[in-house]
Amino acid sequence: MVSVTSYGAAQTVTGSCHLLKIGSIKILVDCGMFQGDGQSLRNYEDFEFDVSNIDFLIVTHAHLDHIGRVPKLIKDGFKGKIISTKPTKDIMNIMLMDSAKILKEEYKTLRRKAKRIGDEQRIREPLYTEEHVKDVFLRSWKTLEYFEKYKLHQNIEITFGNAGHIMGSSFVMIDYKNDKAKKRLVFSGDIGSKHRLILDPLDNIEETDALFIETTYGDRAHRNIKDSIEEFKHTVVSTLKRDGNVLIPSFALERTQEILWILHKMFEENELPKCRVFLDSPLATKATKLYKKYPINLSDEVEYDALNDENPFSFASLEITSTKEESRLINKVKRRTIIIAGSGMCNGGRIMHHLKHRLWNKLNSVIFVGYQVPGTLGRSIIDGDEYVKIYGEDIVVKADIKTINGFSAHADQEDLINWISNFKKLKNLYLIHGESDKMKIFSEVVKNKLDIKPKIMEYGIRVDL
Incomplete structure (x- = not known):
């Protein structure tokens, strides 16, 4: 049987x-x-x-x-x-x-x-x-x-x-x-x-x-990955040029590494305006080290960089924030930042306080690059809720909200x-x-x-x- x-x-x-x-x-x-x-x-x-x-x-x-x-x-x-x-x-x-x-x-x-x-x-x-x-x-x-x-x-x-x-x-x-x-x-x-x-x-x-x-x-059907990358780049560049901030709620596995790889390439090719980029996720930082540990599982281009002592997930503008205090200090940087933080569905993690401080500002952008389960804060934001509750406080949603599903790992x-x-x-x-x-x-x-x-x-x- x-x-x-x-x-x-x-x-x-x-x-x-x-x-x-x-x-x-x-x-x-x-x-x-x-x-x-x-x-x-x-x-x-x-x-x-x-x-x-x-x-x-x-x-x-x-x-x-x-x-x-x-x-x-x-x-x-x-x-x-x-x-x-x-x-x-x-x-x-x-x-x-x-x-x-x-x-x-x-x-x-x-x-x-x-x-x-x-x-x-x-x-x-x-x-x-x-x-x-x-x-x-x-x-x-x-x-x-x-x-x-x-x-x-x-x-x-x-x-x-x-x-x-x-x-x-x-x-x-x-x-x-x-x-x-x-x-x-x-x-x-x-x-x-x-x-x-x-x-x-x-x-x-x-x-x-x-x-x-x-x-x-x-x-x-997912959007074509090349078109998704172009939209991502356009959103990042246009937000930074208006002195706004880009928030990327990102899953620690795969999605964070993909975003870091794109930003790495943008930096190399002088496509990234002057800014500060924060990876504000201890879990994503640990996961990224493991991705570099197994280059044989990476695509040919990324594997080539990893095997030639170039970190494909890092660049000069990137700052790794490990402690809670370092995370809180990001709030003092008022303009031209890219903040990558978990959780990917905004149901916890450091992204919450970044959203609280920046979601209400129309100069800023939030880029969702992953699936949002019904009932999560992330789903409420992409569904167009005018206000969302963060740490018990109603926050108005005025930032530019982008959902780019071409990055899906599925x-x-x-x-x-x-x-x-x-x-x-x-x-x-x-x-x-x-x-x-x-x-x-x-x-x-x-x-x-x-x-x-x-x-x-x-x-x-x-x-x-």
């Missing part, structure tokens, strides 16, 4: 968690956090499967919506082996440590407020702590190179391919014998466009009996269709990791273009293969 049950990223984008059973072997593909629109409480709920019986955890990549509940998984009794690429393991370490610190700060803030009204008991402990994160990396691990085969069991073998999404990201091929016949199923993880700025493009493969594929942007509809079309004789296609309305649109496109009728995965509903 072979089955898959999705306990996250089923008709929603976050919380990726898929339980694969092959006979007596139980494999979990990702264990991510639920994020946005009041979803965070779901992270505290008990897992709907016996954690202690899971034999393997396969991690496709190190975004929190794919790894954010791994410490909870171990805290709740997981004793199996974790499998990922080496860059993913390294990035997981910094991402989960950062997550644990945020959870701790949120707990302390909520407890302090509850204490004032004598209601401390209702504040639950953090989902996990830094000690729980350390436990993750004391477990049995196996790191794999792309297309290195690894046996999980006598009749089960896995292989990673490059998903082209972020550093170390993978799709996973699982080969097994079922009734003496050889079978394969593939989980896409999150896949990237073939037009990537700083990474090698995703790999193509041809064989599978079943494919579970993400559909985050299954309803649309494949768009055309990319997804093209990748699926590489598979020969594909009959079983399952849609995961997407909002319900977008999945329905993508499902119709797949039927019309590829003559395949996909199935949309439902939360907690087992699919037998």
Whole structure:
């Protein structure tokens, strides 16, 4: 008996968690956090499967919506082996440590407020702590190179391919014998466009009996990356020339490194007006060091710079702010700055105080270069809210708001269709990791273009293969 049950990223984008059973072997593909629109409480709920019986955890990549509940998984009794690429393991370490610190700060803030009204008991402990994160990396691990085969069991073998999404990201091929016949199923993880700025493009493969594929942007086409870069440059230059400031809420992984690479090239080619550029994100700073550590995973141009002792993510105008005090001091710089800060969806982090100080000024610009989950501050801003609440204060939105989705690390509809079309004789296609309305649109496109009728995965509903 072979089955898959999705306990996250089923008709929603976050919380990726898929339980694969092959006979007596139980494999979990990702264990991510639920994020946005009041979803965070779901992270505290008990897992709907016996954690202690899971034999393997396969991690496709190190975004929190794919790894954010791994410490909870171990805290709740997981004793199996974790499998990922080496860059993913390294990035997981910094991402989960950062997550644990945020959870701790949120707990302390909520407890302090509850204490004032004598209601401390209702504040639950953090989902996990830094000690729980350390436990993750004391477990049995196996790191794999792309297309290195690894046996999980006598009749089960896995292989990673490059998903082209972020550093170390993978799709996973699982080969097994079922009734003496050889079978394969593939989980896409999150896949990237073939037009990537700083990474090698995703790999193509041809064989599978079943494919579970993400559909985050299954309803649309991304803007051409060259046009997106030109719009980005134009917004930066025009804002600086009017003595304004550019705020870039940016995800620590991939997006920050792409933005730094573009600014690096602009500086080299004298396209960047005189200004001060702040990377105000300790997590992004750590992630950028890891990107430089694995040049083999970078695109040819970026790899060439990295191998020739040139830092492709740095330039003379760039200032790294490590401490909170250094971050606060940026507020004293009133004009001609570029501030790159997390979080990417403006639901926490240092970007919050920068928005509070600069969102109301029409000379400034805010450039969104990533997906904004419904319910986040970032989504409210791009949806055109006249006022947004930051630290309990209503702030008027007068800055120029730009959304440039050509930088997305996710494949768009055309990319997804093209990748699926590489598979020969594909009959079983399952849609995961997407909002319900977008999945329905993508499902119709797949039927019309590829003559395949996909199935949309439902939360907690087992699919037998």
